[in-house]
Amino acid sequence: MASSTQGNSNPALPYNASTTSPDVEAVQSSKDDSVYPADAFSLPRRILFIVTVCISMYINQLGLCNTLTTLRIIGDSFGISNPGTLSWLIAGYSLTIGTFILIGGRLGDEFGNKKMFVLGMSWLSLWSLVAGLSVYSNHVLFVFARVFQGMGPALTLPNALGIFGKSFSEGPRNMAFAWFSAAAPLGAVTGLLFGALFAMAWWPWIFWSQAIGVAFVAAFAAWTIPDLPLQEEQVRPLRQKLDRLDLPGGAAGVTALVLFNLAWNQAVVVTWREPYVYVCLILSFIFGALFFYIEIYRANHPILPIAAFTSDIMFVFACTAAGWATFGIWLFYVVREALDIGGQTPIQLAAWFTPILVTGVASALTVGSIISKVPAPYIMMVGQIAFLVTSIIMAFRPPDSIYWTYFFFGTIIATIGMDTSLPAAIMIFASVVPRQYQGMGASMVMTIVNYSISLGLGFAGTIETNINHGGHTKAELLHGYRGALWFSVGLTGLGTVLSLIFLLKNYRKQKSNGNEAEEDTPEKHQS
Template identity: 30%
Template sequence: MGFHIDPRPETFKSAWQEAGVIFVVCMAQLLTQAGASQCLPMMDALAEAFPNVTNSDKVWFMSAFSLTAGAFILISGKFGDLYGLKKVLICGTIWSFIWTLITGFTSYTDSVIFFCVCRGLHGIGIAFVLPTAIGVAGTMYPNGQRKALVFSAIGGMAPIGATLGAIFSGLMTVRGHWEWVFYSNAIGVALLGVAAYFVIPSIPRHAPVEAKMDWVGSFVGVAGLLLFNVATNQAPEVGWNSAYVIVLVVVGVLLLVGFCFIERKVQWPLVPPNAMSIQIFMILLVVAFGWASFSIFLFYYWSFNMNLRGYSALKTGATYVSLAFFGVVAASIVGFFIRRVRPSFLLLAATIGFLIGIVLLSVTPVHQTFFILEFIALIILPFGMDLSFPAASLVMSDKLPKEHQGMASSLVSTMTNYATSVSLGFASTAQAKVYAHTSDLLKSYRAGLYVGIGFAGVGCLLAIALIILSYVTPHKPLEVETEQEQTEQEQTEQELTTEDIKSEENKEVV
């Protein structure tokens, strides 16, 4: 079977413009992952920079960004569909630039709360950048191998972004200038906005003229996600039996239930009815549990190496080079197989990758060299990232019409970012409980990793169930078309076209 790439879409005036659009979309993913990981190397430096930093505050250094990014991504795609993907993307870069810059300025204050708030506000900007950028790709590329390659490249930017964010952050932290991590991020976001303005062509609105924003559903959904996430990340510090944690959990869950009810009743829901099938829901759950496990791996990887092995922030960041390298390898492989293998199988392989990676870290001895278990884990993990995100994104993009491309990417991005934030609360709870009983830091870290193993295990079971469901469902499974299916469809269309031409010729003769 040959490797055929469909021609460049006519919406691009030249190959340079197409390259520019791909650069913008990939940079959006890179900056998102860099923003999520850049606080990991500087946790100890931030604890020294601000007074009275608690363990819960350290979790918020990373979670604040993912909290707002995951919550507001839910509505950002709809904004792009209604008000223009390019316009919303550029507005998101402006917002991100401002608050990333202010986050760096917090080095002149002594408020850890202000720092975390600024991190959260930066996340809101990124929430309006990533899904609209992916929505641009989904709108401009028709279903085919070329689109699959672009989405694979987007997925490949995840480990590269996490690596660059960690290494640069480690370098600046060692030099005693952690604030420059955020100044540099602001420069990157500004360049992204400028590039988007010049290279992305005008994209016509595909949503119906009468379509409107569901403001009630937006408020209820985002509020529910925020409250539940705040509760899970505060619980390790104050306890799950704390009155305000219980209230936040109950109110958050009720709001999310209310959001589901509202979406079924309103005329123009945030989540399109096409995306409400059981298979789509299971795909999103698989992605969520896989990335929840990955988030826990990242947090304890850094804690393990810096606090138990005594690695510096820069040395720990240097070990991330293997994550970026094998991320590129994984993205290349995914680009070839994504149209040849059912996405449900790719998602199963992704969750297995997440599972193996975090299991290896959980059994790594403190005094073992890096080039054994940790190195193997960093080889396997990129396949989890680069298989899950492109496969799920491509399914959503292929199966939803152009007027919902922003929302299609929002649903996947919501799962990855929100799971990244909320999972740390559950892992930190296990860590705090074990440490309180044993005062053993290694055992407490492993307790948190066991929670991540549980998340990855659930993801594997859901992926297996998804495969079974795709074969037992009486109607055609909700999967992207394989190359063979596309070829058969093209042949059928050609036959129909030939018959139409012959019919017209016969009419002319008559």
């Protein structure tokens, strides 16, 4: 478990002074000039470095949103219109990010964050190229390409956080993480805009342009990102590194997550009447049980230390899962309703989402500046309420309403939910788990975020297809979309209640600790 405190442990550092072991600290203190190499950069070089690393989050959101408004265009080129099949073009991408991101962080721990970052960008570039080339094949290849695309961000995201943690001292590190969060809305708007523009010419250029751009980033990152000081685990023999990767546990966990998600998303396509859907669901529980058995009883260096799962952590994970599953449903069905019912165009929708450029960046930077002053449970509560309010607004929104009513305010509030819930979840994780487990914090939270988006779409798609009576008319389509949106309201309502319980629980704990401290003070004076 020693590797859990290295590599991508550093995302927790803005909220805790250090998660590095005392032995490593002693070594680092004797080499202060090389511990945080980015502190010595000139301002232009520092800006270039931050932009290069933040672009991982930018590209992640771009890859999610560049397909969002062009699903029908891509589907029509393959001759498919089934909403369940179309949802796989979004869900498959998030599925692999959520499934493999924890493993991506562990690989960075053992083999180096910079190496995994560059490898992830190269991998994403390759499968973006294949996604475009699938126009000459069929939609099956396209879905597989989207699924494999997701493995790129699964490598780049946790290792980007690890790179920042190792490159900056605590002061500059806080704003680096704030800019990392701010890159998300920028990438989302870019994906919506250029996805629509390239689709007007020929949709494969959505992915070919992405492949070219990401390949350039991979090469540029190899030069811009400094060579980080070697950690203890990176000088071990290969056999020890492989042992510390917990390959049996990782394989069982990945299989369980993939099968569970496959069952729910495929049920939208073929319904639950197909036996293999039930088989996948049952097998996912079997592999899940095997995963926990390996982690608890067999793994020498578990990829997911069960001891880290306190009641506080379970609250954080439940709130995060509910909020981000809601966001995935909200984004997918708001776009579908606008395109299929309201008659908006992809370009028009890209323009409609542009306010998140301002509110998203402002929210992220605000949270970055106040997160050390305002208790994280309060910020988590704000995020859940924002998700709840925007879900209610969009569930009530008439398809023919003007932009400046429901859509404008719903979009702004959704962005606040995004950029408050993620940093708050990471901060809470860092503050409540033992020091040796903080290394998995950011990777675990981001696993929950991305996997919840994919799984939420599977749940919502099942509801939609069971109530839309085939979706042959606009009225039937609208009924199905509304059912999915009201499900998101219920889901984020649950998250809001859980965040309130967690807030009260945290308040009572602080009050109890304060009373104990007051009781100890007179005793000390008497002694």
